[in-house]
Each structure stands twice: as structure tokens, then as C-alpha cells.
Amino acid sequence: MASETAAIGVQPSRPAPWRDPRLRGIALQVAFVALIAAIIGFLAYNTTVNLRRQNIATGFGFLDREAAFGIGETLIAYSPADTYARAFLVGLTNTLYVSALGIVLATILGTVMGLARLSSNWLVAKLAQIYVEAFRNIPLPLQLLFWWGLLRGSAPSPREAWQPLPGLFVSNRGILFPVPLGDPAYWWMAAAFGAALVIAYAVHRWARRRQMETGRQFPAGWLGLGLAIGLPIAVFVAQGMPLELEWPVLRGFNFAGGTAVSPEFGALLIGLVIYTGSFIAEIVRAGILAVSWGQSEAAMALGLRPGQRMRLIVLPQALRVIVPPMTSEFLSLTKNSSLAVIIGYPDLVSIANTTMNQTGQAVEGIAMIMAVYLAISLSISLLMNLYNRSVALVER
Amino acid sequence: MTDIDIAHEIPLAAQRPPVISTGVIGWLRANLFNSVFNTILTIIAVYLLAITVPPMIRWALIDAVWNAPNGQACRGAGACWAFIGEKWRFILFGRYPYAEQWRPALVVVLFIGMILASCDRRMWGRRLLLLWPVGLALIGILMWGGVFGLRYVETELWSGLPLTLVLAVIGMVFAFPFAILLALGRRSQLPAVRMVSVAYIELVRGVPLITVLFMASVMLPLFLPAGFTIDKLLRAQTAFILFAAAYLAEVVRGGLQAIPKGQIEAADALGLGYWRRTRLIVLPQALAMVIPPLVNNFIGAFKNTALVLIIGLFDLLNTANTALTDANWQGFAAEAYIFTAAIYFCFCFFMSRYSQMLERTFNRGHRR
Numbered sequence: 005m006a007s008e009t010a011a012i013g014v015q016p017s018r019p020a021p022w023r024d025p026r027l028r029g030i031a032l033q034v035a036f037v038a039l040i041a042a043i044i045g046f047l048a049y050n051t052t053v054n055l056r057r058q059n060i061a062t063g064f065g066f067l068d069r070e071a072a073f074g075i076g077e078t079l080i081a082y083s084p085a086d087t088y089a090r091a092f093l094v095g096l097t098n099t100l101y102v103s104a105l106g107i108v109l110a111t112i113l114g115t116v117m118g119l120a121r122l123s124s125n126w127l128v129a130k131l132a133q134i135y136v137e138a139f140r141n142i143p144l145p146l147q148l149l150f151w152w153g154l155l156r157g158s159a160p161s162p163r164e165a166w167q168p169l170p171g172l173f174v175s176n177r178g179i180l181f182p183v184p185l186g187d188p189a190y191w192w193m194a195a196a197f198g199a200a201l202v203i204a205y206a207v208h209r210w211a212r213r214r215q216m217e218t219g220r221q222f223p224a225g226w227l228g229l230g231l232a233i234g235l236p237i238a239v240f241v242a243q244g245m246p247l248e249l250e251w252p253v254l255r256g257f258n259f260a261g262g263t264a265v266s267p268e269f270g271a272l273l274i275g276l277v278i279y280t281g282s283f284i285a286e287i288v289r290a291g292i293l294a295v296s297w298g299q300s301e302a303a304m305a306l307g308l309r310p311g312q313r314m315r316l317i318v319l320p321q322a323l324r325v326i327v328p329p330m331t332s333e334f335l336s337l338t339k340n341s342s343l344a345v346i347i348g349y350p351d352l353v354s355i356a357n358t359t360m361n362q363t364g365q366a367v368e369g370i371a372m373i374m375a376v377y378l379a380i381s382l383s384i385s386l387l388m389n390l391y392n393r394s395v396a397l398v399e400r
Numbered sequence: 401m402t403d404i405d406i407a408h409e410i411p412l413a414a415q416r417p418p419v420i421s422t423g424v425i426g427w428l429r430a431n432l433f434n435s436v437f438n439t440i441l442t443i444i445a446v447y448l449l450a451i452t453v454p455p456m457i458r459w460a461l462i463d464a465v466w467n468a469p470n471g472q473a474c475r476g477a478g479a480c481w482a483f484i485g486e487k488w489r490f491i492l493f494g495r496y497p498y499a500e501q502w503r504p505a506l507v508v509v510l511f512i513g514m515i516l517a518s519c520d521r522r523m524w525g526r527r528l529l530l531l532w533p534v535g536l537a538l539i540g541i542l543m544w545g546g547v548f549g550l551r552y553v554e555t556e557l558w559s560g561l562p563l564t565l566v567l568a569v570i571g572m573v574f575a576f577p578f579a580i581l582l583a584l585g586r587r588s589q590l591p592a593v594r595m596v597s598v599a600y601i602e603l604v605r606g607v608p609l610i611t612v613l614f615m616a617s618v619m620l621p622l623f624l625p626a627g628f629t630i631d632k633l634l635r636a637q638t639a640f641i642l643f644a645a646a647y648l649a650e651v652v653r654g655g656l657q658a659i660p661k662g663q664i665e666a667a668d669a670l671g672l673g674y675w676r677r678t679r680l681i682v683l684p685q686a687l688a689m690v691i692p693p694l695v696n697n698f699i700g701a702f703k704n705t706a707l708v709l710i711i712g713l714f715d716l717l718n719t720a721n722t723a724l725t726d727a728n729w730q731g732f733a734a735e736a737y738i739f740t741a742a743i744y745f746c747f748c749f750f751m752s753r754y755s756q757m758l759e760r761t762f763n764r765g766h767r768r
Contacts, residue, residue, distance in 0.1 A: 029589065029590050032590060032593075033590050033591070033592035033593060036590075036592055036593055036596070037592050037596075040596055047623040050622070050623055050624055050625050050626075051619075051622045051623055053625075053626065054621075054622045054626060055622065057626065123438075123441070124431070124434060124438065125431065125432060125434075125438045125441050125442060125445075126431035126432060127431075127432055127441075127442055127445045127446070128438075128441050128442070128445055131445060131449075137749065137752075138745070140748075140752070141699075141703075141744065141745045141748035141749045141752065142703075142741045142744050142745055142748070143703040143704070143705075143706035143717065143744055144703070144706075145706040145707055145709065145717060146706055146717050146737060146740060146741055146744065147741075149717070149721065149733075149737060150733070150734070150737040150741070153733035153734065153737065154733075154734070339607070339608035339609075340608070342608040342610045342611070343608075343610065343707070345610065345710060346709070346710060353608070353610055353611065353614075357614070360614075360618065366614075366618040366619055366622065367619060367622070370611055370614055370615050370618070370619060373607070373611050373614075374603070374606075374607045374611055377606060377607045377608060377611070378603070378606040378607065381605075381606040381607075382606070
């Protein structure tokens with residue numbers, strides 16, 4: 005008893021410095037940082053020594069030099085006389101182009117297949133399951149080579165091109181399809197589409213407020229859809245329906261006219277979309293299954309129609325589960341687009357690779373690739389996090 | 401009232417259910433034609449199957465050539481499986497000396513046996529810790545040789561399926577401890593440790609595997625002191641370990657975050673220090689929780705090995721690609737890729753089924 009009373013009011017003695025958790029933490033961190041710095045310093049020292057020995061200049065000066073290599077497919081003007089910086093830009097636009105297109109198409113394909121796997125139709129569900137299991141379990145490089153081999157090697161020459169639809173040609177020079185000839189009417193149609201979106205948004209706001217105040221509903225969605233389709237068509241008719249297509253025509257050994265998709269781009273896009281689509285299908289399926297059946301039953305009890313049930317009850321809850329893994333699928337699609345180097349589509353990595361081989365500037369080239377992909381990854385994460393915040397559960 | 405009495409007196413003979421609700425017809429009605437929309441879907445699906453499946457069967461089986469002396473004799477309307485018959489050993493074992501190819505074959509069997517043994521939950525624990533070092537040592541002896549009268553085979557010649565398995569399995573085995581350290585670092589109280597871990601994980605996860613492979617094949621020689629070289633396989637293996645560790649670390653972190661704080665507090669109350677707490681209390685629970693995603697990660701790593709063809713290693717995909725360049729057998733890309741895809745598929749499909757089974761087993765206790 006006596007010792008206990010004596011202990012009250014006595015401050016615990018300070019631990020010895022080597023037993024103080026705070027001091028130990030600081031010491032540990034100092035040692036850790038020193039170790040990391042030593043490793044980095046060692047590598048950097050070796051690198052500079054090795055580069056000097058191989059007579060490779062460091063720095064980004066090489067970007068202003070003439071690239072002197074051709075690029076098969078470019079979205080922006082480019083010639084071999086342009087600089088390496090311009091070549092990088094071409095690669096970056098190609099990467100962004102194929103990734104953006106791939107994300108949109110893979111989302112559509114994946115959502116359709118995910119819903120198909122949940123279909124009450126046995127045949128449709130089984131076919132979707134076979135699709136998912138088959139393409140998820142085969143490495144993407146293999147799929148890319150397969151599609152490329154099919155488009156490049158097995159497809160016929162332009163003279164004997166397959167024609168699945170009139171005007172659509174598949175040959176070993178790529179996929180060709182007709183494009184409408186430029187006409188000012190198309191700009192007016194685009195403007196009409198934009199105006200329709202603005203009007204639809206305004207009507208939606210108004211209808212929502214009216215429903216909040218009076219409880220009366222207004223078919224704003226259908227009106228918006230009608231406007232978005234109807235207004236451009238009305239403009240199209242008013243402008244005299246300029247429907248002149250530029251058809252691909254066989255001239256000599258190749259096609260002229262129309263728009264061509266190269267076998268490389270075609271194979272890359274098909275491969276990325278089909279591969280990523282199989283993962284997105286599983287995400288969509290899991291998301292919808294995560295919404296308990298009681299929610300659907302409650303919606304039915306409230307008298308909501310199947311469409312309303314999906315749109316108002318199931319989808320908002322499923323999106324919470326779907327959006328985060330979807331983000332990482334989009335990211336991995338973008339990163340996987342770098343596999344273009346296998347089949348020779350000139351994306352960023354492939355052009356950087358050529359540059360590194362020509363100039364020997366490996367460190368700078370890889371640093372640039374990494375910086376670009378980090379920037380793309382962070383932007384996609386940021387956008388998807390913003391979207392995620394809008395669908396996330398609002399808690400008290 | 402009398403009606404009811406009559407009904408009671410003369411029992412009706414049991415009737416068979418209507419034909420349209422049982423058997424094949426009933427099943428078809430319930431599963432394929434239960435609404436207008438589904439009927440349309442069924443018709444479209446059947447039509448698509450009818451135009452795609454028969455030509456595929458004709459190509460793969462009916463018109464296929466099974467035996468041919470060379471590519472010229474094999475060219476026809478159908479698939480040339482004679483190409484696979486000719487090249488399967490090259491696709492599976494690549495440039496490994498022909499007379500010694502029983503060794504990589506045995507290695508593949510060993511790998512599959514070790515993976516299967518690790519799938520058995522009764523084996524989890526000390527037995528696996530014994531099995532893996534012994535198994536990996538055996539695999540090393542078989543692949544390299546140079547002892548017990550086995551011919552020495554340098555890593556340049558390792559190729560095909562054994563190389564793919566070496567890259568994937570060794571990569572995961574070595575990435576795992578590194579990943580645990582990274583995950584612990586990311587959850588650490590010490591800001592410097594946390595920052596370095598976060599930077600590493602996010603940097604590696606933000607870039608494609610290709611860049612890490614390029615870095616390993618191009619920059620690793622620059623990083624090392626002059627005169628110090630490491631072979632190509634080891635460089636690729638390093639890249640795999642560094643890359644896989646970042647992804648695994650995030651999986652492990654998921655498990656660490658799921659540990660209730662009470663567990664850590666209880667460990668502190670028992671007077672356990674950081675390392676003992678982590679080793680005895682935190683990790684056993686955290687790792688058990690993340691086994692299904694770990695298996696999924698392993699599938700990813702297995703598929704990722706197909707990327708090494710970019711830096712010129714002869715993995716399964718690259719041997720298939722190389723087999724296609726034989727002048728006597730030109731133009732059988734589809735056959736080679738289908739054969740290779742089937743091998744990859746068998747491994748990945750088995751593992752994904754296994755991970756689904758584990759998830760079901762683990763969720764049994766949590767399901768309400």
C-alpha cells in the first residue's frame with residue numbers, strides 16, 4: 005500500500021535516450037534516408053561514369069536535333085526532318101488517341117457483356133461467360149499478335165479484299181470505310197447538337213424543380229433524347245441532305261479514298277478493347293450483384309417500372325462498387341497501350357525506343373516515358389475520383 | 401355443398417404436368433423464350449453461332465491437316481496441326497539443348513506440382529516453407545546443370561514454358577517479402593519511411609511494365625560499376641520482382657488496413673514490440689485475408705511474363721513467334737498462337753477458379 009501511494013503524483017522517469025520511442029524513430033529515419041540516398045548516389049555515380057566512358061552526352065539537348073526516322077501513322081503533321089521533340093509529340097498523341105478510343109469502346113463492350121452475363125437468357129449468359137473466361141486468361145501480347153497476324157498476314161491482298169458490308173473493305177493494308185465528304189452542313193449539325201444538349205439540360209433542371217414543388221413529372225429525358233437526335237436531323241434535312249460519301253476505290257494495288265485503319269492500329273484497338281472489356285464485364289456484373297435483391301423488390305413494391313428500377317435504384321448503388329475498380333481498368337488499358345511496340349504501332353514507347361536506339365539517351369528517354377505515363381495516370385485518377393465523389397454514398 | 405362432397409369421394413387421378421412446362425420444352429421456355437426481348441436475343445445468338453461455329457469447326461477439325469512433311473504440303477482450307485506436331489518441342493522448350501530437354505520438362509512438372517501442393521490448404525504453414533526452398537533448389541540444379549553429371553546450360557538458352565514459369569514463380573516468391581516491407585512502410589508511423597514507400601509504389605504502379613523492363617535491360621548495366629555485368633535473364637527477373645512488389649504491396653496493405661485496431665492495441669498491451677507485434681499478430685491475420693487477391697495477382701504476373709519478348713528473352717510467346725519464322729513452315733500464325741494461348745489459358749483458368757473457390761470458402765463465415 006505504502007509504495008502505491010508513494011507512486012501517485014510522481015512523474016514517470018524519462019526513458020534512456022536509446023529507449024525513447026521518439027528519439028529512436030528519428031534516428032531510424034535518419035539512417036533510412038541516408039541509406040536510400042547512398043544507394044541513389046551510388047547508382048547515379050556509376051551512371052555518370054559509364055555514360056562518360058561511352059561518350060554519351062546527358063541532358064535533353066537531343067530533343068532539338070533532327071529525328072530522321074519516318075513514322076507510319078501520325079495524327080499531327082510530321083516528317084523525318086522534324087525534331088525528336090516533335091516525334092515524341094506524335095507518339096504521345098497516338099498513345100492518347102488509342103487509349104481514349106479504347107476506354108470508350110471497352111466500357112461499352114464490357115457493360116454489354118457484364119449485363120449479358122446476368123441475362124435470364126441462358127444462351128446469352130453462357131456466350132458472355134465464354135467470352136469473359138477466354139479473353140481474361142490469355143496474355144494481352146499474345147492476343148495482339150494474334151489479331152495483328154490475322155489482319156496483316158491472313159487477310160487478303162487489296163484486290164481480293166473481304167467486304168463484310170458494302171463499302172467496308174478488310175485487306176492486309178488495313179480496314180477501309182467510306183467517309184462523308186466535308187460539307188458546311190455538318191458544322192451546322194454539330195452546332196444543333198450542342199444547342200440540343202443545352203436546351204435538354206435547361207428542361208431537365210426545370211422539370212426537376214417542378215417535380216420537387218408539385219410532384220408532377222415531365223418526360224425530360226425523352227424530350228432531351230428527341231432533341232439531341234431530332235435537331236441535327238432537322239438541320240440535315242433543311243440543308244438539303246448532303247450525303248455524299250467518299251468511297252474507297254481499288255486503284256492498282258491499293259485503295260484510294262475513304263479512311264483507312266492500319267492493321268497495327270486495328271489490331272491494337274481490337275486487342276485492348278476485347279481484353280479490357282472482359283475485365284470490365286466482371287466489374288459491372290459484380291457491381292450489379294452487390295445491390296441486394298431486396299432493393300429491387302422494394303422498387304417493384306413502389307410500382308417503379310423495370311427501366312426506372314434500374315436507373316433510380318440499382319444503378320446508383322452499383323456505381324459505387326463499379327467506379328473504383330473501373331478506374332484501375334482504365335489506367336491499365338492506358339498502360340497496356342504501350343504494348344503497341346510489339347506490333348509496330350508508333351505509340352510513345354515505340355518512338356521513345358527508336359529514339360533511344362538512335363541517340364543512346366536511354367536515361368532521358370525512359371524518364372520522359374515515365375513522366376508522361378505518370379501524368380496520364382494521375383489525370384485519369386483525378387477525373388475518376390471526381391466522378392466517384394459524385395456517385396459515392398453521402399453519409400451524415 | 402354437394403359439389404365439394406363429390407370431389408372428396410372421387411379422387412382425381414394424378415395428372416402429368418403440362419408438356420410445355422417440363423422437360424426440354426419447359427427448360428427452353430423458361431431460359432430462352434421467356435419474353436419477347438429474350439426471344440429476339442436467342443434468335444440473334446443462334447444466328448451468330450450458326451454463321452461462326454461451323455466454319456470454325458471445319459477449319460480446325462474437318463479440313464485440318466494433321467500430318468505433313470513440310471508447310472507446302474500442309475497448305476489447304478483448314479488448320480495445319482502438322483505445324484504444331486513439328487514444332488511443339490521448340491515452342492515448349494525453345495533453344496534448350498535438344499538432348500537435354502527432359503530437364504526443363506521435369507522442371508515444368510515440378511513447378512506444377514509445387515503450385516498444386518501450395519493450393520492444398522492442409523499444406524499451408526511450415527510444410528510449404530520447407531517445400532519451396534527444396535523445390536527451387538532442385539529446379540535450379542535441373543535448369544543450370546553442371547553438377548551430378550548434368551551438362552551445364554547457360555541462361556541464354558533457357559526458353560519456352562520453363563522460362564515463363566521461372567519468371568513468374570521466382571518473381572512472385574522474391575517480390576512477396578519486398579512487398580510486405582513496402583506495405584508496412586506505407587503504414588509506418590515514421591514519415592520518411594512512409595514517403596519513400598508511397599513514392600516507390602505509386603511510381604512503379606503509374607508506369608507500364610515495358611518501361612520497367614526497358615529500364616532493367618538498358619539502364620541496369622549503366623547503374624552498375626564498370627566491368628560488372630549481369631545476364632539478361634537476371635535483369636528481366638529483377639524488373640519483374642520490382643514491378644510485382646509494388647502491386648503486391650497494395651494487396652498486402654488492403655489486408656493490413658482490415659485488421660481491427662483492437663488487435664494492435666492488445667498486442668501493445670501485452671508488451672510486444674513493433675516487429676514481434678507485426679510478425680505474430682498483424683501479418684498472420686492480414687495475409688490470410690488477402691490470399692484470393694494474391695492468387696489473382698499471381699495470374700497477372702504469369703500473363704505479364706509474355707512481355708519479355710520485347711527485350712529478347714525466349715519465353716513461351718517468343719518461342720512460338722520464332723517457330724513461325726521457319727522458311728519451311730510459313731504462314732501458320734493462327735495455329736501457333738492458338739496452341740500457345742491454350743497453354744496460358746490452362747494455367748490462368750485453373751488459378752482463377754482456385755481463387756474463386758477460396759473466396760467462397762473464406763466468405764462462408766462472413767455471409768449473413
